[in-house]
Amino acid sequence: MHRYFLQRLAGAVPTLFIIVTLTFFLIRLAPGGPFDQEQSLPPEIMANLQRAYGLDQPIWVQYGRYLAALAHGDFGPSFKYTDFTVNELIGQGFPVTLELGGLALSLALALGIPLGIFASLHQRSAADYAATSLAAIGIAVPSFVVLPVLGLIFGVYWHWLPIIGWEPGSLRHLVLPVIALCLPPLAYIARLTRGSLLDTLRSPYIRTAYAKGLPVRSVILRHALRPALLPVASYLAPAVASIMTGSLVVESIAGLPGIGRYLVQGALNRDYTLVMGMVIIYSALLIGMGLIVDLLYAWLDPRIRFDA
């Protein structure tokens, strides 16, 4: 198990390396540079700027320098947010994004799984139809539609909650963004749990458990649920991806100071180092989630052995 995990961890390095290399050269292929402005700078100043950031060097030298700095955990200085390094920008914004995304993922799991269990136990009842339709809406309607509509209802019409803004430590500002962000994964998780629990409940060992006279509660929670959660576990990585992309728009609508805005703005501004930093952070998060999913798999289903 440990060996397998270490192998996977080592396998993540080349993936990250490919991503870094691809983004490094792709963004430099783009027309325009970080210091292009409406009014073009005098050539001397431009040359100085380029030299200060090492952009006058051949691209291979730049690439080598970037990799060397990256190996020390240094993402370099931001080109557009002068006086800030990319590390500082990410360090400021990342906790907010993490809190938002973490809350959304936890809520999606904490509500989605019970909803799925409930729907599968009351198959074809009114509650089941309600749960599945709710899931259909959650899957179909994107968070950038849900959040403004929630803001309109709870913020503008009823004045219950703030629509935009952020205060450190205050959860009130996060309520609507978290709800909007967690709906699509919540819906998927509920649907997956319902489907796979229905399948699991038909297997012989569940009949055995009932035949032993176990109460429904322990049959579901102790016997059926664990294997039934396998599809949910494998959905976790896409769920994190969906929350990450969702947080790009949710942060911009709700005016949260997370890192979501840096990706799009950084790319538009040709802020090379900032975009690279963002892509690396997001990729690392996704890859990390993939590893966690593997571990969860082994825990949920003891039949899975990685060493074999």
Added chain:
Amino acid sequence: MSAGRRSSINPVALVALGIIVLVVALALCGPAFNPNGIETLDWAQVAAPPGMRGAHWFGTDRLGRDLFARTLEGTRTSLAVGLVASLISLGVGIAYGAVAGYLGGRTDQLMMRLIEVLSGLPLIFFVIFLTVVFGRGQHLLFVAIGAVGWLSMARIVRGQTLSIRRREYIEAAVACGASSVRILVKHVVPNLLGPVIVYATLTVPQIMLFESFLSFLGLGIQEPHASLGTLIAEGAGEIDAASWILWVPATILAGLLLSLNILGDYLRDTLDVRDA
């Protein structure tokens, strides 16, 4: 294997189909009944609520542009992107999946491994990237979105091809001395088209969602053109003063996506298309 014969037609799917037909008809024919253009500014009616005045049935936006005309244009754009990009991903997916499934063995393993790696990457960031790097044109938008959509399509096609490959008529074609290319084009692809197109109905809403997401971020459709995504972005900024600017495009997008998903799910379940 018609949907109707297998089971009685699901009323929910029928309603979904009705909504899709209605929205498409409205998007195509609506402008004929409304005198307002998409770029005409009506200074007498800036941010006017929905009503009959000046035939602004859905109201106007901050610049006095008619929201009915703009929403219909946005719907047309979103539908067009959804269809074209789905076709692109269908084409690429069929070519890739059929070749992998038909050749099998090492080639198949390698090609599927590549799909696995690509699906593991944060592709949405690459699309954001591509649109920024190579300019924000509509054509690129189609290519970029189609380029992402083909991955799951290729998987489905491969699964179908694997089962088709074992059929007698393929064996017969091989025995007749037909080349692999000929077998693929004449025998494999026509036979997998049916189930794959059913699956493609589910990619249309996914791609429309993706397009409106990019447009919402300002990376997709550019002014003065509209897509449902740009209209929702506009509306989201006006919720405290002019909520209809949000309600109109949000309702249309939500209704359309929901209906397309329900219809696609229904078709897939009824015709029993599995991704193998």
